[in-house]
Amino acid sequence: MGGDREPIRLGLAGLGTVGAGVAKIVRRNAAALAAKAGRPVAISAVCARTRDKDRGVPLDAYAWEDDPVVLARRSDVDILVELMGGSDGPALAATEAALDAGKDVVTANKAMLAIHGQALAERAEANGATIRFEAAVAGGIPVMKALTEGLAANGLTRVMGVMNGTCNYILTRMEDGGLPYDEVFAEAKALGYLEADPTLDVGGIDAGHKLALLAAVAFGTRVDFGGIGIEGIERISIEDIRQAAELGYRVKLLGVARMSGRGLEASMAPCLVPTDSPLGQLEGATNMVVLEGDQVGQIVLRGAGAGEGPTASAVMGDVMDLARGCRVPTFGQSAGHLVAAAPARATLPAPYYLRMALADRPGALAKVAAVLGEAGVSIDRMRQTRHEAGEAPVLIVTHPTTRAALDAALAGMEGTGVVLAAPVALRIEQV
Amino acid sequence: MGGDREPIRLGLAGLGTVGAGVAKIVRRNAAALAAKAGRPVAISAVCARTRDKDRGVPLDAYAWEDDPVVLARRSDVDILVELMGGSDGPALAATEAALDAGKDVVTANKAMLAIHGQALAERAEANGATIRFEAAVAGGIPVMKALTEGLAANGLTRVMGVMNGTCNYILTRMEDGGLPYDEVFAEAKALGYLEADPTLDVGGIDAGHKLALLAAVAFGTRVDFGGIGIEGIERISIEDIRQAAELGYRVKLLGVARMSGRGLEASMAPCLVPTDSPLGQLEGATNMVVLEGDQVGQIVLRGAGAGEGPTASAVMGDVMDLARGCRVPTFGQSAGHLVAAAPARATLPAPYYLRMALADRPGALAKVAAVLGEAGVSIDRMRQTRHEAGEAPVLIVTHPTTRAALDAALAGMEGTGVVLAAPVALRIEQV
DSSP: OOOOOSOEEEEEEOOSHHHHHHHHHHHHTHHHHHHHHTSOEEEEEEEOSOSSOOOSSOOTTSEEESOHHHHHHOTTOSEEEEOOOOSSHHHHHHHHHHHHTTOEEEEOOHHHHHHHHHHHHHHHHHTTOOEEOGGGSSTTSOHHHIIIIITTTSOEEEEEEEOOHHHHHHHHHHHHHTOOHHHHHHHHHHTTOSOSSTHHHHTSHHHHHHHHHHHHHHHTBOOOGGGSEEOOSTTOOHHHHHHHHHTTEEEEEEEEEEEETTEEEEEEEEEEEETTSTTTTOOTTEEEEEEEETTTEEEEEEEEOSSHHHHHHHHHHHHHHHHTTOOOOTTSSOGGGOBOOOBOOOOSOBOEEEEEEEESSTTHHHHHHHHHHHTTOOEEEEEEOOOBTTEEEEEEEEOSBOHHHHHHHHHHHHTTSOBOSOOEEEEEOOO | OOOOOSOEEEEEEOOSHHHHHHHHHHHHTHHHHHHHHTSOEEEEEEEOSOSSOOOSSOOTTSEEESOHHHHHHOTTOSEEEEOOOOSSHHHHHHHHHHHHTTOEEEEOOHHHHHHHHHHHHHHHHHTTOOEEOGGGSSTTSOHHHIIIIITTTSOEEEEEEEOOHHHHHHHHHHHHHTOOHHHHHHHHHHTTOSOSSTHHHHTSHHHHHHHHHHHHHHHTBOOOGGGSEEOOSTTOOHHHHHHHHHTTEEEEEEEEEEEETTEEEEEEEEEEEETTSTTTTOOTTEEEEEEEETTTEEEEEEEEOSSHHHHHHHHHHHHHHHHTTOOOOTTSSOGGGOBOOOBOOOOSOBOEEEEEEEESSTTHHHHHHHHHHHTTOOEEEEEEOOOBTTEEEEEEEEOSBOHHHHHHHHHHHHTTSOBOSOOEEEEEOOO
């Protein structure tokens, strides 16, 4: 331990915010890193689209490569640190090249792993390599480590997470400012908080990628992004936030995954969580992940989900593990052991919050109530919030019901002719 | 990875709640553990004071040893799992025997490591072994792993923790029930929540042991329990809890460690924390640790700090790391690199809450105010809460001041002759 003084040598592909952050840590904290790893941590070569750009850290001492695949194959590179992003293209090509050369890969690329994770894990294993991706899930929070290693002796019963800071910022800001979604969305865009394609954020896709990775490790399943039910926050109104608050809840874009007899139930969707729970108390861009194990009970982890420092911290945590000789299989066990779980819709009954606009005419409410009753969905609370020209906004909280029963009711409502638009339906998650 | 099919063999010393929990996990989750570790996890031999006792799990398949030192030296034991407790005696003897034989040790023994940690880490290193102690700090929360590994690339700026569930239970219960300390203490004792020597809990010693271990890893220092300023919760009154609540704070037995130019500032003492912070929202026996790094910012970890399942989960997480071949130095770096930091009192100014009883006579308050002023402590708020026979209870919140200035003021108050008992002084910690 600590006897091996050969440096561990990084090839750094991608010099955006996070890549520059990694270079800064390697440079500034060299002595501490070497003391902790028992060997120096060095960068051999770097690679980015543009060479001439001030990144706030000197890079002249490192070899430059234009092609990340060439970088990955260099004989003086032990670990490929992939920070380019994108599910395919150069990131995937470089990762495959590194693995084929028997080199470990550290990446922050949630999209690549959510799509190609199983194939890459198999490829890593075939070559005696491994992939680490702490930075891909909830930024600086060491959640993959907690789940894969710290809780390794647990059977996981549920994992949950608020893992898109932008969405949580938007929802918090709508609530605090009493502002409509469109206005806060425009504000977030102007502040540069949104991805180039904002659907990745507000559509729940980015957070869905993260949930796919969490679920694979938690339940020993092949990562399956396509099996996750994804809904974004675009239809959440300030009215939903206000009504939820009156009921003692807050609206969060919440990922939930659990294994049931039917298969893996995983969804990333706006949910109501109790205001006085840790998830309900989460403000702004902060992330939170909740891990529930049969031995440990509930573990809650909270921290920054993005940004240069936090993400670089996570990347370097993985690098330090590899430098120390800790090499855990990509998804916590042999890729060949991971099972292909059937994606399943939520089977555990939960209460739901429904908001809809009814045609303002006699008998409309009765028709909706009848449809719910026929589907076996019973009503806990119902409220007509106010009246507008020709529209009667109605709010319903159901008793616990299955998603299948709820979907049957929602389908039935279309046929009544009194529901003016598809209702907003939000699960109330018991946390 | 996963190619080595030789089992990893445990010698389990101590068959109390946690030891039995470990045996249950090894038995019931054998397949999952083997899949994740890439090799079977087996128990070779066990040891406890009493052999004939139903521990809720069959132990007949394992060899029995009466002497834990003999257990530690068995040729069929790869890892000593030390769950006997006690800072010296059999636990220390067995740990030393295992290390001398080049075997790794997994322990939940915070007292032993807080007292003998440096010597044991050196002994481990000299023999090519390591000691893992996740279960010793905050029970099931994987905080040592987060700090030692996940945040390895950070310079830590502060670590904080509510790490004695019994104390947090007592404080929460006093608040919820409006009950005096003595009554809740008796209740906790009747419920079996207290150690045989309750001073370990309510005196802050148990939590202080944990803080000593956190601080050593966070700041790269030799573990130094004696350098921690420890105060218990025995003098906290329901009046303190009520006054704190009115000011927007809650009282927590909070450990805080930071490194300053003067040395390691570490204290375990009742503090006021903002009611709307994660620490302020903590209820009952739940533990919370806050890690602050120069890269990652603030990470908050919350979970069960005690109990069979959570503690066994932490023990087995360590075992799984060793089974996977991950062997990190005991305190995160070579024991020889750890520095002997001078213990220092808090140098960063903080506001303080002071409660005292003054003699009910003219000029008493003026004398106290004068003493504070002479010591350079300025008053933010002062309140005489009510009047009792001969006593005037007074509450003061100071502006931020150093502990040295406050101590000078407290010493000066004794000389006034109007302060009827030593004031209760609680730091208001900015979290």
